[in-house]
Amino acid sequence: MSNPSDEYDHLLRSNLNRVFNERDPAKRAEAIAELFVETPIMFEPTNIVSGRAEISRVAGDLLQQFGPDFVFVPVAAAVGHHGMAHLPWQAGPKDGPVAVTGADVAEIVDGRIARLWVLLNPAA
Numbered sequence: 197m198s199n200p201s202d203e204y205d206h207l208l209r210s211n212l213n214r215v216f217n218e219r220d221p222a223k224r225a226e227a228i229a230e231l232f233v234e235t236p237i238m239f240e241p242t243n244i245v246s247g248r249a250e251i252s253r254v255a256g257d258l259l260q261q262f263g264p265d266f267v268f269v270p271v272a273a274a275v276g277h278h279g280m281a282h283l284p285w286q287a288g289p290k291d292g293p294v295a296v297t298g299a300d301v302a303e304i305v306d307g308r309i310a311r312l313w314v315l316l317n318p319a320a
Contacts, residue, residue: 204281205274212268216255238312265289
């Protein structure tokens with residue numbers, strides 16, 4: 197029997213790397229089609245984003261805003277069960293310093309992200 201946390205870890209790490217670290221819009225759209233349900237919703241601290249195309253746009257805008265060396269990095273394995281998963285991450289320039297920390301919390305339906313909450317930790 198497979199471990200749901202392993203599946204959730206793979207899914208949420210793939211989201212971080214293939215969506216939120218992907219600068220090529222076509223590759224990002226392909227990853228979103230694979231990783232997200234048809235009509236996903238993403239909850240950011242100040243915004244609610246609906247649909248695959250809008251999630252791709254938001255990810256692309258973030259990468260453009262923070263520059264070519266900005267990267268999201270998982271800081272621990274994702275954990276989860278019963279359709280809910282949590283992945284802590286940090287982000288900043290590739291060679292440091294860390295600019296922001298947070299976590300993605302996802303509702304998983306049929307092996308795909310249905311709803312994604314982006315939680316930001318308070319600044320140190």
